[in-house]
Amino acid sequence: MHDLIIIGSGPAGVSAALTAHARDLGFLWFGHADLSAKIEKAERIRNYPGLPDVTGQEMKESFLGQIEGIGLTLMPGQVTAIYPMGNYYAVSLGQEIHEARAILLATGMETSKAVPGETELLGKGVSYCATCDGFLYKQKNIAVACTSPKFEPEIEYLADIASQVTVFAAYKGCSIHRENTSVIQGYPTKVSGEGRVQAISHQGQEIPVEGVFFLKDSISPAVLLNGLQMEGAHIQVDRMQRTNLKGCFAAGDCTGRPYQYAKAVGEGNVALHSILEYLSSIQEAP
Amino acid sequence: MHDLIIIGSGPAGVSAALTAHARDLGFLWFGHADLSAKIEKAERIRNYPGLPDVTGQEMKESFLGQIEGIGLTLMPGQVTAIYPMGNYYAVSLGQEIHEARAILLATGMETSKAVPGETELLGKGVSYCATCDGFLYKQKNIAVACTSPKFEPEIEYLADIASQVTVFAAYKGCSIHRENTSVIQGYPTKVSGEGRVQAISHQGQEIPVEGVFFLKDSISPAVLLNGLQMEGAHIQVDRMQRTNLKGCFAAGDCTGRPYQYAKAVGEGNVALHSILEYLSSIQEAP
Numbered sequence: 001m002h003d004l005i006i007i008g009s010g011p012a013g014v015s016a017a018l019t020a021h022a023r024d025l026g027f028l029w030f031g032h033a034d035l036s037a038k039i040e041k042a043e044r045i046r047n048y049p050g051l052p053d054v055t056g057q058e059m060k061e062s063f064l065g066q067i068e069g070i071g072l073t074l075m076p077g078q079v080t081a082i083y084p085m086g087n088y089y090a091v092s093l094g095q096e097i098h099e100a101r102a103i104l105l106a107t108g109m110e111t112s113k114a115v116p117g118e119t120e121l122l123g124k125g126v127s128y129c130a131t132c133d134g135f136l137y138k139q140k141n142i143a144v145a146c147t148s149p150k151f152e153p154e155i156e157y158l159a160d161i162a163s164q165v166t167v168f169a170a171y172k173g174c175s176i177h178r179e180n181t182s183v184i185q186g187y188p189t190k191v192s193g194e195g196r197v198q199a200i201s202h203q204g205q206e207i208p209v210e211g212v213f214f215l216k217d218s219i220s221p222a223v224l225l226n227g228l229q230m231e232g233a234h235i236q237v238d239r240m241q242r243t244n245l246k247g248c249f250a251a252g253d254c255t256g257r258p259y260q261y262a263k264a265v266g267e268g269n270v271a272l273h274s275i276l277e278y279l280s281s282i283q284e285a286p
Numbered sequence: 287m288h289d290l291i292i293i294g295s296g297p298a299g300v301s302a303a304l305t306a307h308a309r310d311l312g313f314l315w316f317g318h319a320d321l322s323a324k325i326e327k328a329e330r331i332r333n334y335p336g337l338p339d340v341t342g343q344e345m346k347e348s349f350l351g352q353i354e355g356i357g358l359t360l361m362p363g364q365v366t367a368i369y370p371m372g373n374y375y376a377v378s379l380g381q382e383i384h385e386a387r388a389i390l391l392a393t394g395m396e397t398s399k400a401v402p403g404e405t406e407l408l409g410k411g412v413s414y415c416a417t418c419d420g421f422l423y424k425q426k427n428i429a430v431a432c433t434s435p436k437f438e439p440e441i442e443y444l445a446d447i448a449s450q451v452t453v454f455a456a457y458k459g460c461s462i463h464r465e466n467t468s469v470i471q472g473y474p475t476k477v478s479g480e481g482r483v484q485a486i487s488h489q490g491q492e493i494p495v496e497g498v499f500f501l502k503d504s505i506s507p508a509v510l511l512n513g514l515q516m517e518g519a520h521i522q523v524d525r526m527q528r529t530n531l532k533g534c535f536a537a538g539d540c541t542g543r544p545y546q547y548a549k550a551v552g553e554g555n556v557a558l559h560s561i562l563e564y565l566s567s568i569q570e571a572p
Contacts, residue, residue: 011335015548018333047304049297049551050336050345052352059336066338239525239542256525258559262301265335266552273544 001099005091007079008106010036011261012252014063015268030075048261080129082225094131102247102275109253110218117191119223125197125211130154139163142211143200145188151215241271287385291377293365294392296322297547298538300349301554316361321346334547366415368511380417388533388561395539396504403477405509411483411497416440425449428497429486431474437501527557
């Protein structure tokens with residue numbers, strides 16, 4: 001059992017991880033080897049104290065150098081679900097499960113919103129994880145909604161199992177060419193079904209399927225963690241970065257505007273201090 | 287009339303000023319040429335993203351270089367009072383007055399608390415400004431409570447005017463040696479008087495005086511700005527860094543723990559974005 005799992009490697013995650021390390025906390029940290037797609041793409045950052053007029057690429061390299069310099073381990077992998085277990089959390093990355101007393105959501109702002117039916121039918125034909133749930137669809141007719149070519153190996157894996165795969169590619173140049181796959185350029189608009197997935201819609205057309213995989217970089221925190229209080233698309237937090245769930249904290253773009261590096265760095269730091277306080281409070285309890 | 291006055295040059299003030307500059311805001315910025323005594327004294331900062339394992343001195347130099355690089359003007363001077371004027375604020379630095387539609391308090395955490403009677407008798411014999419109020423004490427018997435040798439020129443000035451000056455030096459090696467001054471090592475414990483200052487206390491002894499000057503780096507924000515809502519020693523703010531007073535925002539250590547550079551930088555950024563929103567809202571009003 002770890003003290004903390006940090007989910008996300010944008011500026012909020014980096015700030016929290018540096019502080020967790022400075023305070024000798026036992027923690028796991030999941031994110032992207034490139035830290036954050038958003039940082040990398042930033043053209044020029046003019047208002048971050050300490051890094052004058054840097055490109056996103058330069059900021060990324062500065063953060064990566066600092067992390068490597070102190071030997072911090074950022075584990076790649078996408079968290080597909082989080083389960084509140086009473087006084088701890090179980091964090092699932094596909095079939096891998098990790099446990100911690102506290103979690104920090106620093107997941108950024110999701111760029112692809114859930115489509116109607118996606119959240120409602122999650123676990124009832126909707127899945128975010130080919131590795132975990134693919135085997136359920138042996139010889140079945142499924143759809144995959146995919147936001148990036150980096151998920152194509154997962155589509156190939158699903159095509160090995162399912163009888164028919166309709167791929168929705170929300171990017172250009174999808175390279176999936178299999179006998180049992182058909183590629184539609186675009187993103188589905190709806191998942192439907194009573195109690196279980198029965199069809200997926202695109203441009204007014206309904207395609208009957210038994211399962212739908214959404215392969216995307218960011219999953220809405222409310223979908224990841226059932227019961228998490230949101231305010232629109234953002235996680236509701238107080239000034240100490242506490243969410244409505246005990247032991248669950250959030251920082252960075254996922255908590256709301258302004259979507260700024262300095263704001264995210266500040267919130268990651270504050271969250272970590274609140275987590276230290278929380279961990280000490282539960283250790284004191286009988 | 288300026289859009290904004292930023293008071294304080296620690297990390298919160300720096301972050302806000304960089305963002306104000308990036309957003310082309312018309313603002314004045316008051317603080318210390320050395321940014322912040324606290325930064326300068328920090329031995330080593332291990333958890334600020336972008337500046338790996340720096341000394342406080344190195345962080346200060348990095349921030350100063352960035353400020354100078356974009357031609358930002360940090361004006362030295364101590365704000366001695368702030369007056370809410372309805373839809374703008376008047377900020378007084380001694381006898382100098384500046385006006386702005388919004389103010390940002392980034393004044394850090396005061397290290398010397400107000401002594402009993404200090405706040406109550408402010409303007410009734412208690413003053414923070416030798417230049418502004420010294421002339422009121424011609425040929426009178428006064429006391430000066432002083433936290434740093436850098437204020438000694440002000441004590442000399444007061445000694446030129448007053449008949450008798452009792453100096454409380456809260457530091458070693460006070461160099462004031464005048465016929466009409468007596469130096470007590472330590473800090474007063476109380477100012478007393480009915481309606482006006484009548485005496486100052488130290489170690490159980492009451493010394494009759496007609497005026498008391500407190501010369502110190504940081505004045506409690508609640509004393510600077512009457513009506514500002516505090517929570518203990520901190521300024522009460524919401525997640526947007528708004529105080530209870532319209533057009534008045536606060537960021538950094540003055541808003542509470544954790545006293546961290548990253549937290550201050552984040553709050554300075556968030557405050558500036560709230561200020562932009564506020565300024566645009568008052569411009570839209572008829």
